[in-house]
Amino acid sequence: MSPNRPPLSRKLDGLRSSAIRDLLELTSRAEIIGLAGGLPDAQLMPRERIARAAADALRGSEVLQYTESRGWGPLRAVVAERESAGLGRAVPVEEVFVTHGSQQALALLAEVLLDPGALVVVEDPAYIGALQVFRAAGARILAVPLDAEGMRVDALADLLARGERPAVVHTVSTFHNPGGVTMSPRRRRDLAALADAHGFWVIEDDPYGELWFDRPAPAPVATYSPAVIRLSSASKIISPTLRVGWMVAPEPVCRAVELLKQGADLCGSALTQQIAADLLADRTWLAAHIDLVRATYSDRAKALVHAVRDTFGDRVACTDAEGGMFVWATFTDGTDTSDLLATAVEHGVAYVPGAAFAVDTDYRTALRMCFTTSDAGRLEEAVRRLAGAHAAASAST
Amino acid sequence: MSPNRPPLSRKLDGLRSSAIRDLLELTSRAEIIGLAGGLPDAQLMPRERIARAAADALRGSEVLQYTESRGWGPLRAVVAERESAGLGRAVPVEEVFVTHGSQQALALLAEVLLDPGALVVVEDPAYIGALQVFRAAGARILAVPLDAEGMRVDALADLLARGERPAVVHTVSTFHNPGGVTMSPRRRRDLAALADAHGFWVIEDDPYGELWFDRPAPAPVATYSPAVIRLSSASKIISPTLRVGWMVAPEPVCRAVELLKQGADLCGSALTQQIAADLLADRTWLAAHIDLVRATYSDRAKALVHAVRDTFGDRVACTDAEGGMFVWATFTDGTDTSDLLATAVEHGVAYVPGAAFAVDTDYRTALRMCFTTSDAGRLEEAVRRLAGAHAAASAST
Numbered sequence: 175m176s177p178n179r180p181p182l183s184r185k186l187d188g189l190r191s192s193a194i195r196d197l198l199e200l201t202s203r204a205e206i207i208g209l210a211g212g213l214p215d216a217q218l219m220p221r222e223r224i225a226r227a228a229a230d231a232l233r234g235s236e237v238l239q240y241t242e243s244r245g246w247g248p249l250r251a252v253v254a255e256r257e258s259a260g261l262g263r264a265v266p267v268e269e270v271f272v273t274h275g276s277q278q279a280l281a282l283l284a285e286v287l288l289d290p291g292a293l294v295v296v297e298d299p300a301y302i303g304a305l306q307v308f309r310a311a312g313a314r315i316l317a318v319p320l321d322a323e324g325m326r327v328d329a330l331a332d333l334l335a336r337g338e339r340p341a342v343v344h345t346v347s348t349f350h351n352p353g354g355v356t357m358s359p360r361r362r363r364d365l366a367a368l369a370d371a372h373g374f375w376v377i378e379d380d381p382y383g384e385l386w387f388d389r390p391a392p393a394p395v396a397t398y399s400p401a402v403i404r405l406s407s408a409s410k411i412i413s414p415t416l417r418v419g420w421m422v423a424p425e426p427v428c429r430a431v432e433l434l435k436q437g438a439d440l441c442g443s444a445l446t447q448q449i450a451a452d453l454l455a456d457r458t459w460l461a462a463h464i465d466l467v468r469a470t471y472s473d474r475a476k477a478l479v480h481a482v483r484d485t486f487g488d489r490v491a492c493t494d495a496e497g498g499m500f501v502w503a504t505f506t507d508g509t510d511t512s513d514l515l516a517t518a519v520e521h522g523v524a525y526v527p528g529a530a531f532a533v534d535t536d537y538r539t540a541l542r543m544c545f546t547t548s549d550a551g552r553l554e555e556a557v558r559r560l561a562g563a564h565a566a567a568s569a570s571t
Numbered sequence: 572m573s574p575n576r577p578p579l580s581r582k583l584d585g586l587r588s589s590a591i592r593d594l595l596e597l598t599s600r601a602e603i604i605g606l607a608g609g610l611p612d613a614q615l616m617p618r619e620r621i622a623r624a625a626a627d628a629l630r631g632s633e634v635l636q637y638t639e640s641r642g643w644g645p646l647r648a649v650v651a652e653r654e655s656a657g658l659g660r661a662v663p664v665e666e667v668f669v670t671h672g673s674q675q676a677l678a679l680l681a682e683v684l685l686d687p688g689a690l691v692v693v694e695d696p697a698y699i700g701a702l703q704v705f706r707a708a709g710a711r712i713l714a715v716p717l718d719a720e721g722m723r724v725d726a727l728a729d730l731l732a733r734g735e736r737p738a739v740v741h742t743v744s745t746f747h748n749p750g751g752v753t754m755s756p757r758r759r760r761d762l763a764a765l766a767d768a769h770g771f772w773v774i775e776d777d778p779y780g781e782l783w784f785d786r787p788a789p790a791p792v793a794t795y796s797p798a799v800i801r802l803s804s805a806s807k808i809i810s811p812t813l814r815v816g817w818m819v820a821p822e823p824v825c826r827a828v829e830l831l832k833q834g835a836d837l838c839g840s841a842l843t844q845q846i847a848a849d850l851l852a853d854r855t856w857l858a859a860h861i862d863l864v865r866a867t868y869s870d871r872a873k874a875l876v877h878a879v880r881d882t883f884g885d886r887v888a889c890t891d892a893e894g895g896m897f898v899w900a901t902f903t904d905g906t907d908t909s910d911l912l913a914t915a916v917e918h919g920v921a922y923v924p925g926a927a928f929a930v931d932t933d934y935r936t937a938l939r940m941c942f943t944t945s946d947a948g949r950l951e952e953a954v955r956r957l958a959g960a961h962a963a964a965s966a967s968t
Contacts, residue, residue, distance in 0.1 A: 179821060181738075219636075221632055224629060228625045240610060240806075281836065289582065310834050415636065416840065417839065427579070437678055438678045445812040
């Protein structure tokens with residue numbers, strides 16, 4: 175910045191751009207197979223159904239005006255109905271708040287729930303969007319590791335026993351980004367019990383729960399305690415262009431978020447919210463649509479995992495493909511995935527190194543692979559290229 | 572909140588709901604003529620043109636995906652072209668950042684430009700959405716009054732001479748909300764010169780500038796200094812449902828805002844941004860559309876001002892109707908507009924008392940009237956009802 179321009183806030187010194195986004199800019203060339211992104215497949219999104227809903231919504235002029243900060247009433251009603259089914263209780267519409275994607279719910283909740291310096295516990299590896307928000311809010315951050323059954327709730331209990339008092343514990347409970355794993359029902363109950371006993375909030379960030387492959391995901395953590403605030407979204411099951419996410423939270427939390435939403439951006443788009451309400455309320459159609467997404471992603475995920483296991487054998491450990499959008503793999507031969515990335519890109523494949531998601535643990539031999547936007551053949555080719563890069567890198571050391 | 576729920580942040584204690592929004596909920600009954608709102612007229616919004624743009628955008632699948640945090644490239648290019656014409660210089664696309672309405676630009680800029688406790692100078696009366704944002708950011712706030720030529724820049728100079736060092740000065744330079752006035756060209760130059768000399772940012776918040784009635788608004792403050800960040804929006808000239816606002820700012824500011832936008836909500840809606848780009852690029856159509864909005868609002872504003880002057884004579888001083896959406900009026904007989912409001916609502920008319928916008932000055936005899944959503948006959952009836960309320964209140968004291 176030129177010396178005669180006014181300064182920017184010192185807060186910015188601590189913020190970093192998302193490593194994934196910066197990387198994506200480098201690897202968007204067509205000849206590279208991108209396993210690095212985190213995007214749902216636009217080809218699977220219901221373009222014509224959205225166009226029909228848009229045309230219907232635009233027959234009235236109400237859709238052109240500002241809407242409620244909490245979200246358009248009929249959309250909140252549809253979400254309340256869906257969430258009631260998922261949570262096994264009647265969720266009143268007053269406990270539903272519509273946000274500009276669930277990322278905005280995270281950002282507003284960080285303001286509502288955290289005083290400066292408050293402790294937030296995240297999972298390790300962590301969802302980068304949550305780390306960004308909690309760091310920007312000036313929180314102190316501690317991490318507990320994941321294993322095959324999701325968050326190590328015993329490690330959280332240890333941390334509480336040492337006297338740590340989190341204000342918030344954040345979890346991507348189902349089909350973790352980036353970890354690929356799902357928290358077991360036992361641990362969900364344990365986490366909720368800890369929240370009740372110690373008086374902290376749990377933010378259950380669940381954009382992927384409906385994208386299960388062979389069997390439905392366990393009941394949400396939010397079924398076990400009112401201290402659990404549940405976030406979900408239409409982005410992964412319909413389309414991110416709607417920018418419709420939502421939060422199910424106790425009324426006082428919704429009222430506090432409303433105050434902040436007014437300052438943050440007044441309200442969402444009445445147009446995209448009416449489209450979302452139309453599609454979410456069309457239950458038979460939506461069920462069939464989500465089935466198609468599930469079946470497609472399931473085929474791709476299984477092809478990727480099969481190719482990894484087939485190609486690398488015991489040199490790579492890899493999560494099962496149970497749902498969501500990501501597979502997490504770890505080289506057992508000590509390969510550093512940050513070091514390998516440049517060679518991989520030369521061989522025509524990109525991924526995100528585990529280090530990008532690491533909080534305390536050393537994930538330098540791990541990588542995240544997104545299977546949503548390539549078909550089975552292209553995923554198999556990606557793994558061949560990765561093996562070529564691995565062989566080349568091994569030969570040169 | 573029940574005692575066994577975790578607590579909310581102490582920051583919330585200082586935040587208040589928007590007085591206007593709370594009031595609107597009380598006065599939305601059909602029999603009340605609402606001068607209290609701040610909404611553009613949905614009947615004037617180009618519903619069919621938007622529907623056509625939506626249908627066109629939804630012919631491709633790219634529109635369904637996440638878009639760039641800075642805004643969809645072609646939309647930024649169209650905005651850069653329009654702003655180049657307004658600012659009289661070639662605005663590079665790197666200096667354009669699309670936000671979810673210009674309110675989001677304000678909220679992100681408060682994060683980017685302010686350290687905790689930094690001084691922000693606002694106008695008095697102030698735009699409530701700006702006050703909310705600066706208060707939430709923990710800023711210290713001082714106010715300088717408005718007069719018929721807009722911000723009293725001499726009062727700002729006095730404040731600087733006393734040693735105050737603002738980080739940001741916020742102005743609604745043209746067709747002020749709520750004050751109705753426009754900053755004179757001379758003061759625009761003086762404000763920019765003060766910013767250059769003292770090293771503060773100016774946020775020029777300009778959603779109404781194109782809604783002039785008899786002659787175009789003066790050149791933006793941003794034409795006079797690179798320390799001026801200019802905000803504008805499609806909400807008042809096309810439709811708020813697009814949630815498309817924008818900022819023209821030096822590149823380092825745009826890059827800093829981008830980091831925060833990723834955490835705040837990832838990105839805007841590719842669908843509404845493509846619709847906005849289509850309409851903003853359709854210059855001949857847009858010029859004719861804005862002419863229609865101008866002519867309609869001009870008729871309404873003049874009818875309102877004429878009725879107020881005709882009915883109240885010298886008991887009310889009222890701004891001229893030169894553009895925008897609001898008239899600011901002041902009772903010269905000492906009538907307290909907060910006290911009068913209940914009686915006014917009984918008589919079937921609602922407005923916002925001046926006290927709702929007051930920072931330091933006592934605006935208890937002032938009121939804001941919005942003329943956008945009622946035709947001339949209804950506005951005249953509103954003034955008759957206001958006169959009835961005033962007479963009734965005067966008689967009872």
